[in-house]
Amino acid sequence: MISSTLSEYKSRCIVAEHLSSVFFQASWCVLPSRILLVLASQKGIQMYESDGSIMVYWHAVDTPEAPTAEAVFARGIAATRSNYICVGTSTGSVLVFNIPPKGTNITVSEVLEQHRDPITDIACDCSENKEYVADLVTADDSGVLCIWKSGEDFKLMHKLAAYGGTCSSVKMWSGIIAAGYGSGQILVYDAATGTVHVEVNAHARWICALDLASESGKLLSGAEDSFLRIWRIYRNSASNTIE
Known part of the structure; x- marks a missing residue:
């Protein structure tokens, strides 16, 4: 007789103020000192602790005041070998975020401007x-x-x-x-x-x-x-x- 054990895993539902949006990408970014869950959407960039329990950073993408035919969004996520996370945008800009070992003091350290089309x-x-x-x-x-x-x-x-x-x-x-x-x-x-x-x-x-x-x-x-x-x-x- 073969017996099996079923383990129940509770999934955590991420609830945030800005979730009424279309998400383009989600990625766990592994840095030397921490792991963050990064979401890229129409409205901006959200960063959570790896288990999704706490949102540690929110960055809104620039939305034009006048309506345009072009969509505005964030897309493309990668963590470098050092303490940086790069996220692309629909304008072609790549935002470079400096991530501290802990806490919420996340800043945009640089904007890469070589692209002219959406990332x-x-x-x-x-x-x-x-x-x-x-x-x-x-x-x-x-x-x-x-x-x-x-x-x-x-x-x-x-x-x-x-x-x-x-x-x-x-x-x-x-x-x-x-x-x-x-x-x-x-x-x-x-x-x-x-x-x-x-x-x-x-x-x-x-x-x-x-x-x-x-x-x-x-x-x-x-x-x-x-x-x-x-x-x-x-x-x-x-x-x-x-x-």
């Missing part, structure tokens, strides 16, 4: 390898990618021109950038040089999401064609190429 995704290098200088990438609706060195003063390393359509998702691992596009293609870049090493017709329709396994570098792609595909990315030291 679609942001990724930080998820590997344990810290030898690569460039460790953050931002993407927008036009397909432009910006590669950054994070820190007290963020430095733009490369700005890559649009590649024929929206960059819908981006990931970074060991100095390698994988970018998924609305065309169904995946492009793989070297973060140090900004050059394209791999171009794959991965899907027949819009790529919805990418994810990377930080230990192995395996890439998962999902698209509107209903397929999930797993790819292996690695750096060939003999030929100094990414495959």
Whole structure:
């Protein structure tokens, strides 16, 4: 006879003043000293303790006084290896938040202004390898990618021109950038040089999401064609190429 034990997990419902909104993204941001749950929506950016119990910060996105046809929202969330969380906006700005080890004294330390179109995704290098200088990438609706060195003063390393359509998702691992596009293609870049090493017709329709396994570098792609595909990315030291 096989007996099983069912454990009941109570889910915490986040209730906040600003929840009457459309949410674009939610992410647990792991920082050296704490973990925060970050939500990006039409109205702004909310940061909670990791269990959702306490909202520690609220940042409203700038809403134009006169009604416009363009939507206003926040989208794209990534935590750097230091105490910063980056969140994109519909104006193309990327807000850099300085996160203290504890408490609510969260501030906007910098605004990155290289994009002219809404931010679609942001990724930080998820590997344990810290030898690569460039460790953050931002993407927008036009397909432009910006590669950054994070820190007290963020430095733009490369700005890559649009590649024929929206960059819908981006990931970074060991100095390698994988970018998924609305065309169904995946492009793989070297973060140090900004050059394209791999171009794959991965899907027949819009790529919805990418994810990377930080230990192995395996890439998962999902698209509107209903397929999930797993790819292996690695750096060939003999030929100094990414495959």
